[in-house]
Structure formats: structure tokens, C-alpha cells
Amino acid sequence: MTKKIAVLPGDGIGPEVMAEAIKVLDAAQKKFGFSLEYEWADVGGIAIDNHGHALPESTLALCEASDAILFGSVGGPKWESLPPEQQPERAALLPLRKHFDLFCNLRPAKVFPSLAAACPLRPDIVGDGFDILVVRELTSGIYFGQPKGREGSGPDEKAFDTMVYKRSEIERIARMAFEAARVRGKKVTSVDKANVLTTMVLWREVVTGVAADYPDVELGHIYVDNATMQLVRWPQQFDVLLCGNMFGDIISDEAAMLTGSMGMLASASLNADKFGLFEPAGGSAPDIAGQGVANPIAQILSAGMMLRYGLGLEEAAEAIESAVSATLEKNIMTADIAPDRDKSVGTAAMGDAIVAALEEA
Numbered sequence: 001m002t003k004k005i006a007v008l009p010g011d012g013i014g015p016e017v018m019a020e021a022i023k024v025l026d027a028a029q030k031k032f033g034f035s036l037e038y039e040w041a042d043v044g045g046i047a048i049d050n051h052g053h054a055l056p057e058s059t060l061a062l063c064e065a066s067d068a069i070l071f072g073s074v075g076g077p078k079w080e081s082l083p084p085e086q087q088p089e090r091a092a093l094l095p096l097r098k099h100f101d102l103f104c105n106l107r108p109a110k111v112f113p114s115l116a117a118a119c120p121l122r123p124d125i126v127g128d129g130f131d132i133l134v135v136r137e138l139t140s141g142i143y144f145g146q147p148k149g150r151e152g153s154g155p156d157e158k159a160f161d162t163m164v165y166k167r168s169e170i171e172r173i174a175r176m177a178f179e180a181a182r183v184r185g186k187k188v189t190s191v192d193k194a195n196v197l198t199t200m201v202l203w204r205e206v207v208t209g210v211a212a213d214y215p216d217v218e219l220g221h222i223y224v225d226n227a228t229m230q231l232v233r234w235p236q237q238f239d240v241l242l243c244g245n246m247f248g249d250i251i252s253d254e255a256a257m258l259t260g261s262m263g264m265l266a267s268a269s270l271n272a273d274k275f276g277l278f279e280p281a282g283g284s285a286p287d288i289a290g291q292g293v294a295n296p297i298a299q300i301l302s303a304g305m306m307l308r309y310g311l312g313l314e315e316a317a318e319a320i321e322s323a324v325s326a327t328l329e330k331n332i333m334t335a336d337i338a339p340d341r342d343k344s345v346g347t348a349a350m351g352d353a354i355v356a357a358l359e360e361a
């Protein structure tokens, strides 16, 4: 049966890396005999330019009528002067996550052996690499809590955001982390700031309660400031990192960089029905957009996560991951991860090499 995919490339490097992910999905369809129908739509800054709104109704309707959403990234300097609530991130990405109740954001970070040189950690620390899964709560916390706003003027002008977590919201994301740990390294480290924030006291309490249902999984708690430090000191100590929305956002960028580049980190954002939006963890990278040098791997691996979590096509997902690994082993790398930038390849050549590796396997 054909599955319908809403393809939303967005802004900056989004369209460049999306083109490569589609090439890889096309090759995977041929190899594994499944069928995808893509429908493309504007989202983010490009949608503001073309339709006057970052999340046009037609785009939302397409997502609702699709089996999965493949998303690029949104935002950039062109739209930064708009009022904050009209900017692409706040007017498109966050509402999309909320609309589909995509509370569970999975961000796997592992070092491919051939990228050990790109990892900023000392070789003696990175050793045989590491394999971490950041499980981030995505539809609540300080990014969504009300009230938020600005009031007053002069020296007394103030701005405020509110961090709110309901017991049920913490419980459901904690369960996702424990379920993931069960089939991985059997360890959950919950990241909080329970020494300062009341929401995080509840967070720790609820996570501890959920752990009772998973006696086979070890639970640890860590304050977020220490967690960022420990990730650099000894990332191998972690298996699943369970985080609230903002801490997970920050921790996953750090984890991405430890794998060599922001351009390596894929993600899946899922709801309780396992409907998902699949996107790179990074943004629109305006500093390199339009140059044909962006690393398409995060987008390609996000397409792989779509096959695994969104469409149940595990074999094809694994084949995409193996093709990425095989390509890196041949030292075919974009500038962000290549040991020698002069020998790096561009976005399209990287995508072509991954397609070739998939076809050869």
C-alpha cells in the first residue's frame, strides 16, 4: 500500500538536505518494494513569503491527510525582525508539534567509528565511541507554558515565560524513555534541576514512580548543569537521557556536536498513535545555506527514522543507516566532518554516495 508523506523542506539548508533524503528514500523504495507518495508544501519563512503565514492551513491539512511528516528546518535572519509570535519557529514548528501532540522527541547520538576524528573529545575519552538516546519532552514545559509575555516599560519593563509540567505529561515521556532503555543499555538518566525548580521536583518524583514499573532498567538522576559537563567528560556513562523540553533541546545540540557535527543528528517526534514528524535536530544553518555544503546525513537518517517509527519499515531503516556508515567508511564526507576540508564533498555528492552504498549493499 502506498504511504503518503508530507514533505516540508522549510528554509535555509532545509531544501538542500531534503533533496538528498528524497533520493535515498527513492532508492530504498526500489530496493525494498514499498511505495511512498510525496506531497510537498511550504512551511516556515518560505510560507510567510508565499502565503503570509508560517503554517498555512493547506500545509496543516496536508499533514493531517498524510501518514508521516518529513520536515527540514525553519527560520533565518530574513524573518527575525517579525514580531516573535509570527516568526517561523514559533508560528510553524511549535504549533505543528502541539497540533499533533508530538510529545516524544527521540534524538539518537552515536559516534560512527569513521568519525572519531571529527569528535571534539580527546581520542582517549571517546575511545570506542558512545551511543546515547536523548528522549525529550516536546509539547510542554517552558516553551509552551502560559503566561508568557512582556509588560511595562523603562527599567521596570519585564518579560516572562512560565514552566509548567503536569504529572501526566511527565509520566508519558518517562514511559517512552524506559521502554527505549529496555531494548538498549537498560539505563535511564533523568536530567532535571530539582534543586531549584518546583516543576523539576515533580519531574523527579514522577520519573522515580514510573521506574517502579521497570525493575530491569537502572534509573539515575542528574542536574542539568552537571549533565552537560558529564557529556563532555565521559559520554559512555549514559544510555538514555530523559529530559524536559528546554533541557533536551540544549543537551541534544551538545550530543550532536560530540558525534562530529550538528549535521549528523536525526530526530523523530511521535505522538501516542506513533504518528510522527521526522526532522534533523539542527536548524536552517543560515551561515552555510545556499552553498551546497550542508551535511545531508541528519535529514537522511531522519527519513530512516520515519521508515522505522512512522511506517514500520525496519529493514529499510537499517539499510539506510548501514549505507550512511559505509559511505563514511569510504571517507566520503562533507566539510563539517571531513578531516581534510579540501577533500570534502558537497551536499549532493554525499547524497549520491549514500544512494550508491544503499544500492550496492
Ligand SMILES: NC(=O)C1=CN([C@@H]2O[C@H](COP(=O)(O)OP(=O)(O)OC[C@H]3O[C@@H](n4cnc5c(N)ncnc54)[C@H](O)[C@@H]3O)[C@@H](O)[C@H]2O)C=CC1
Pocket (backbone or CB within 6 Å): 013, 017, 072, 073, 074, 075, 076, 077, 089, 093, 261, 262, 263, 264, 279, 280, 281, 282, 283, 284, 285, 286, 287, 288, 293, 294, 295, 296, 298, 336
Ligand atoms: N527544527 C528547526 O527548524 C530549528 C530551527 N532553528 C532555527 O534555525 C536558524 C539558525 O539557528 P542556529 O542557532 O544557527 O542553529 P543551526 O542548527 O541552524 O546551526 C548551528 C551550527 O550548526 C551548523 N549546522 C547545522 N546543520 C548543519 C548541517 N546539516 N551541516 C553542516 N553544518 C550544520 C550550522 O552551519 C551552524 O554553524 C534560527 O532561525 C533558528 O531559530 C534552530 C533549531 C531547530
Ligand SMILES: CC(C)CC(=O)C(=O)O
Pocket (backbone or CB within 6 Å): 089, 090, 093, 094, 249, 281, 282
Ligand atoms: C524552535 C526550537 C525549539 C527548535 C529547536 O531548537 C529544536 O527543536 O531543537
Ligand SMILES: [Mg+2]
Pocket (backbone or CB within 6 Å): 249, 250, 253, 281, 282
Ligand atoms: Mg534545538
